Amino acid sequence: MSRHSRKLTARERQVYLRLLARTKACRGRLILAVVFGAMFGGSIFGIFAAARGGMARIFGGTATQLNQVANDWVGRWYAGGLHHDGLVTVLVLGLLLFFVLLRGVGYFFSKYLIEWVAQTVVLGLRNEVFGRILRLPMLYFTGSRTGELMSRTLNDTQLIERGITEVICDLVQEPFVLLAAAVALCLTDLRLAVFSLVLFPICIVPIRIFGNRVRRNARAGQERMADLASLQQGVVSGAAIVKAFGTEAREQARFERLSYDFFRRQIKITAAKAAISPLIETLSAAGACAILVYARRTALDLPSLMVFLGALFFMYAPVKKLSRVVLFIQQSSAAAERIFAILDTPDTVFDQPGAGELRGPIGEIRYADVTFAYSPGGPAVLNGIDLAARTGELIALVGSSGSGKTTLVNLLPRFFDPTRGRVLIDGRDLRKFTLESLRRHVGLVTQETFLFNDTVFRNIAYGDPDATRAQVEAAAKKAHAHEFILAMPKGYDTVIAERGLLLSGGQRQRLAIARALLRNPPILILDEATSALDTESERAVQAALNDAMQGRTVFAIAHRLSTIRRADQILVLDGGRIAERGRHEELLARGSIYGRLYRLQFENQAPAAPLPP
Ligand code: ADP
Numbered sequence: 001m002s003r004h005s006r007k008l009t010a011r012e013r014q015v016y017l018r019l020l021a022r023t024k025a026c027r028g029r030l031i032l033a034v035v036f037g038a039m040f041g042g043s044i045f046g047i048f049a050a051a052r053g054g055m056a057r058i059f060g061g062t063a064t065q066l067n068q069v070a071n072d073w074v075g076r077w078y079a080g081g082l083h084h085d086g087l088v089t090v091l092v093l094g095l096l097l098f099f100v101l102l103r104g105v106g107y108f109f110s111k112y113l114i115e116w117v118a119q120t121v122v123l124g125l126r127n128e129v130f131g132r133i134l135r136l137p138m139l140y141f142t143g144s145r146t147g148e149l150m151s152r153t154l155n156d157t158q159l160i161e162r163g164i165t166e167v168i169c170d171l172v173q174e175p176f177v178l179l180a181a182a183v184a185l186c187l188t189d190l191r192l193a194v195f196s197l198v199l200f201p202i203c204i205v206p207i208r209i210f211g212n213r214v215r216r217n218a219r220a221g222q223e224r225m226a227d228l229a230s231l232q233q234g235v236v237s238g239a240a241i242v243k244a245f246g247t248e249a250r251e252q253a254r255f256e257r258l259s260y261d262f263f264r265r266q267i268k269i270t271a272a273k274a275a276i277s278p279l280i281e282t283l284s285a286a287g288a289c290a291i292l293v294y295a296r297r298t299a300l301d302l303p304s305l306m307v308f309l310g311a312l313f314f315m316y317a318p319v320k321k322l323s324r325v326v327l328f329i330q331q332s333s334a335a336a337e338r339i340f341a342i343l344d345t346p347d348t349v350f351d352q353p354g355a356g357e358l359r360g361p362i363g364e365i366r367y368a369d370v371t372f373a374y375s376p377g378g379p380a381v382l383n384g385i386d387l388a389a390r391t392g393e394l395i396a397l398v399g400s401s402g403s404g405k406t407t408l409v410n411l412l413p414r415f416f417d418p419t420r421g422r423v424l425i426d427g428r429d430l431r432k433f434t435l436e437s438l439r440r441h442v443g444l445v446t447q448e449t450f451l452f453n454d455t456v457f458r459n460i461a462y463g464d465p466d467a468t469r470a471q472v473e474a475a476a477k478k479a480h481a482h483e484f485i486l487a488m489p490k491g492y493d494t495v496i497a498e499r500g501l502l503l504s505g506g507q508r509q510r511l512a513i514a515r516a517l518l519r520n521p522p523i524l525i526l527d528e529a530t531s532a533l534d535t536e537s538e539r540a541v542q543a544a545l546n547d548a549m550q551g552r553t554v555f556a557i558a559h560r561l562s563t564i565r566r567a568d569q570i571l572v573l574d575g576g577r578i579a580e581r582g583r584h585e586e587l588l589a590r591g592s593i594y595g596r597l598y599r600l601q602f603e604n605q606a607p608a609a610p611l612p613p
Contacts, residue, residue: 008326015333018340019160022124023168026117033113033172040106041176044314046099048184048307053092055303062301067092110172118164122157129153129342137348138415139374152342156335163332167325174318181318184311188304192294196287196312203283204319210279213272221265227258349414351434358433358441362522363426365389365412365553370421372407381407383576385421387569389553391522394566396558398597399573405557408573409525412555413442443521443552447528449512453497456485460514467518479514480544481507506537510544517548524549526556528563570594 008016023030053066063071070091074084133149140149185193235242235251242251288309295305365388372382382404389395397405410416411423414430423430430438451459460475461467472492476482484507488494496503503511516524526545542560549556558564565584572580572587572594580587580594587594 008329012330012333015337015340016329019164019332019336022121023117026120029113029117033110036106036110036113037172038176040103040110040173041180043099043103043106044177045180045184047096047103048311050092050096050099051310052303052307054096055306057089057092059302061303066095111169114168114172115165118161118168121164122161125160125339126153126157129339132342132345135347136345138410152338156339159335160332160339163328163335166328170321170325174321178315178318181311181314185308188308188311189300192291192308199287203287206279207276210272210276214269217265217269221262221269224258224262224265228255228262231255231258349417349435352431355432355434358425358437360441360522361391362441362553363391365523366424368422368424370411370418370423372411372419381576385578387571387578391553392551393568394549394554394556396556396564396567396570397573398558398564398570398594403573404576405573406527409555409557412523412525413439413444440519441521441523443516443519443524445512445516445526449508451496451508451511455493455495456488456511457492459496459511460518462515463519471518475514475518478517478547479510480540480547481510481514504537506541509541513544513548522552524552524554526554528556528559572597
């Protein structure tokens with residue numbers, strides 16, 4: 001279905017209904033909005049009656065019912081006689097103003113209430129989506145999707161808001177306007193009304209046809225223009241190829257063909273556009289002539305004629321607005337579909353029924369024949385991983401980029417679960433523990449240190465808002481950050497993102513280490529940064545890490561020589577498998593992959609040689 005189709009698909013209807021279902025909580029307000037919408041539309045009827053009455057009094061014409069009622073009223077309350085006629089006119093014109101005011105009040109409150117409902121729906125959606133994003137599986141947060149997530153929460157909710165407001169507003173107000181105008185037409189002159197109501201749609205048809213023609217050609221014209229641009233760009237950047245193959249004439253012909261097509265479209269658009277207003281004018285003039293002829297034959301008086309034309313005029317806006325409704329529904333249901341897709345994302349990692357608290361101390365951590373694929377049926381990123389880490393051991397993971405190191409350690413805080421096999425702590429599957437208690441035991445220091453726009457204190461205390469000053473300082477000392485923090489303008493109360501305060505990469509890392517240490521986790525995951533730190537920073541971070549590792553079981557994606565040398569086990573990953581394991585000296589003696597990696601990373605800065613398969 002094209003974006004411009006006029007009919008709603010079943011899917012669009014379904015999504016939009018789901019969206020509308022969210023207005024249920026505001027049902028009272030919606031009903032009120034309909035009442036005010038009826039007031040807005042219905043008052044037109046009063047306006048016409050009073051206008052016709054007023055004109056009849058001023059210009060002369062058959063007395064209308066409204067005028068007679070006004071006459072009786074004035075007669076009942078005022079017997080002065082002399083000013084009787086003037087008072088009746090004032091009363092009739094007063095009624096006209098009253099109905100106009102009534103229409104305004106109806107408009108104001110129906111609009112206000114509907115906007116209120118729409119904003120409430122969007123408020124709920126926005127908060128729900130944010131909450132959902134917080135709980136989305138880690139798999140969601142890969143680079144390409146982050147921007148999309150941002151746009152969904154912000155832009156799509158905006159589209160939805162417009163979809164709800166415009167659609168409900170139009171549906172609540174315009175049918176009443178249409179109805180009141182139609183009734184006014186019929187009451188003024190039934191025969192003429194039927195005649196016009198048949199002709200009115202027929203007049204719209206040619207306007208529609210020309211309108212569609214403009215739209216269609218404009219779209220095709222845009223495509224042609226894009227083709228022209230890409231052809232021109234190709235010729236410019238591929239100038240050498242064109243010349244070498246001598247294809248100038250062919251390119252010229254292609255360009256001229258596209259160019260001419262664009263020209264033809266533009267001319268068609270101009271013709272259709274220029275035809276529309278004369279067409280409308282001629283049609284309306286013809287209609288007016290027909291009505292005038294009819295008025296002469298049936299002795300229709302001027303006030304009635306004016307009201308009749310006014311009512312016809314008032315019917316135009318509702319017809320136009322109601323015909324837009326489908327488009328708005330289509331736009332907002334497309335946005336709503338994307339939003340609902342987030343809300344409907346199933347939890348892949350969650351507390352299993354009967355999950356228990358993980359309580360320290362932590363003994364052995366074991367990966368038993370763990371296989372993992374990011375998508376069902378996708379390539380296995382980890383394959384048959386077996387490993388055991390005893391309390392206090394340092395496990396270093398090395399391997400080329402993409403070999404699966406990050407994936408392996410991310411299984412530990414259960415960012416995702418193994419596709420096959422199990423990860424165990426003291427013989428119990430991780431899935432047997434509550435997520436909260438498991439993650440409390442795992443500290444994580446990633447390569448990209450993310451700092452919040454907040455004070456140093458609160459950045460370190462991020463995982464534990466109740467942390468005392470003493471606890472935060474202790475963590476900072478362990479992370480070798482205390483001294484440089486004290487040297488900052490306001491010490492621990494310095495706001496990090498403040499302009500002009502730039503932390504070095506090494507300082508940022510040490511803050512991240514302090515943050516991870518604050519909760520004193522028995523398990524620590526380190527993704528060591530290799531990014532160019534100067535030697536001094538490097539040394540400070542290394543010292544901080546060495547201290548941080550004390551008394552914990554550590555999984556380190558290791559780039560630092562000191563970490564690797566000291567490691568109790570070095571696991572060399574290759575294509576998702578553990579290719580080699582052992583201590584530094586053992587592996588070096590054995591040669592093969594580790595030896596190559598080691599020399600590659602630490603001894604010379606020579607261009608990378610391919611790893612053996
Ligand atoms: P390393 O940490 O050793 O560089 P990773 O564990 O990051 O390796 O990646 C291992 C493999 O898994 C790579 O081929 C990578 O492209 C793929 N991968 C990583 N994250 C995702 C993800 N979120 N979705 C799909 N594939 C991923």
